[in-house]
Amino acid sequence: MTSNRLERARALREITLQMTATIMIPLTVAGMGWYYTRWQQNMTDLKTMIDLVSDQNAERRKYGVAMFEYLLKNDKVPVEFVAAQLDFANNSADPDLLGAMERALAKAAAVNSNVKAVFDEAEGRLPSRLFVHVLNDDQRRCVPKILAAMKDNDQAAFTVPAIITAQWGGTVNELRALKDADVPRADALAGVFASFGFPVKVVNLTNVWKGAATVRPNTFELWFGDTLLPTLCRS
Numbered sequence: 001m002t003s004n005r006l007e008r009a010r011a012l013r014e015i016t017l018q019m020t021a022t023i024m025i026p027l028t029v030a031g032m033g034w035y036y037t038r039w040q041q042n043m044t045d046l047k048t049m050i051d052l053v054s055d056q057n058a059e060r061r062k063y064g065v066a067m068f069e070y071l072l073k074n075d076k077v078p079v080e081f082v083a084a085q086l087d088f089a090n091n092s093a094d095p096d097l098l099g100a101m102e103r104a105l106a107k108a109a110a111v112n113s114n115v116k117a118v119f120d121e122a123e124g125r126l127p128s129r130l131f132v133h134v135l136n137d138d139q140r141r142c143v144p145k146i147l148a149a150m151k152d153n154d155q156a157a158f159t160v161p162a163i164i165t166a167q168w169g170g171t172v173n174e175l176r177a178l179k180d181a182d183v184p185r186a187d188a189l190a191g192v193f194a195s196f197g198f199p200v201k202v203v204n205l206t207n208v209w210k211g212a213a214t215v216r217p218n219t220f221e222l223w224f225g226d227t228l229l230p231t232l233c234r235s
Contacts, residue, residue: 042076049077053085053101058094065100072108072115082122090126090159102216120217128158128185129219133166139224140165142233149196149232158189158220170225173200178212178219180204186220197230 049071052064068085071077082105089098109115134140143163147155175193177186186202193200200222205212228234 045071045076046081050081050085053097054088061094061097062100065097065104068101069104069108072105072118073111075112075114077118079118079121082118083125086122086126090129095161123217126218127156128189129216130158130160130189131219131221132160132163133168133221133223134163135165135167135224135226138229138233142224142229145233146193146196146198146230150192154192166223168223170223172225172227173198174203174221174223174225175200176203176205176221176223178205178209178215178221179217180206182218182220185218189220196232 045067049064049067052060052067055061055064068077072082085101086098089101092098105115105119109119132143134143140163143160147160173193175186175190177183183202183204186204190200190202
């Protein structure tokens with residue numbers, strides 16, 4: 001009797017294992033197929049978005065930004081893609097593209113809390129933006145000479161989107177940071193300028209100018225004061 005019960009128990013276990021395998025194998029295959037299909041669709045969506053954002057046609061770029069926002073809201077854009085797209089926009093001939101993509105990120109972050117962390121990390125990978133303000137043409141001509149005097153790795157750390165003529169009455173050169181977290185980077189950049197005879201005073205506008213809150217991190221302003229140009233610009 002005991003032997004028969006053991007045999008029946010063994011047979012029942014084998015049948016159960018076979019039934020489980022029969023059920024699980026198709027489920028596993030189906031799950032893998034669904035995962036692959038979803039992954040493939042995500043890659044297709046990302047490629048479409050990238051193609052649209054980089055299109056020569058301004059209207060198609062708008063569709064690309066809208067798709068970028070949609071994908072962000074649904075956790076479909078890895079931080080590497082966000083960083084690459086922001087870097088592309090930062091160097092694009094379209095001056096409005098970076099702002100449009102940043103607005104898309106802000107809108108997506110309002111819906112999806114995961115996006116803010118991705119946004120902050122991606123922006124942290126971008127080169128610094130340095131907007132230069134000069135008082136006159138002599139200072140304007142000095143800017144490329146200052147940039148050329150820098151080491152290659154220092155030059156690669158930031159971009160100069162614009163050189164603007166602006167009267168402000170300052171008597172010293174100022175390097176303005178717009179976020180508390182960016183002050184150390186401003187100090188480092190000021191040290192680079194000072195190394196070849198162009199002293200600048202670092203000013204933190206975080207709690208001074210309300211507009212600073214809307215500017216993306218890693219953005220700086222260089223204001224030439226009414227002072228002597230560095231020696232390299234006087235020849």
